[in-house]
Amino acid sequence: MKQRLVSSLTPIAAIAPFVLALTAFVASSSSATAQRRGEGQQVLDDRELMLDSDTWIYGDLERGLRESRKTGKPILLVFR
Template sequence: MTKLSNTLRTLKTIPRLATLSVGVLLLTACSLNAAEDRRAKVLNDRVEVQASGNWIYNDLVQGFAEAAKTRKPMLVVFRCVP
């Protein structure tokens, strides 16, 4: 009886394990896709910011010069794409 109950318990566990495995694979695939989308958004944002001419991107010296010329405060933003 013990051997039969162990076999039945194993048969009940297999679908759960398969479902869990598929779920983990889907979450992994989604997170990789989201990371790539985030990187693309940041890089596209950089192009748009540089094209607008309203921001000084990646030039701290020019930013200080513009702030001194206009006598306005300067906001520095550090961004990192992990």
């Protein structure tokens, strides 16, 4: 299960930050509302995908710190 998730989800997680951020940057005022709706959906889709991940902890540094303490692994924290 984990292997499957690592191979299928991690690559998406690694590039999704670019996609979301660039989407935000190219927003034009005339389509701001529609763009915001689309951006919101992308964030939600991304979250749904990531919440199921065995590899990534989504939006919860405190949980990451506890996990790091428990496993002895260092933390890789990625801001999109």
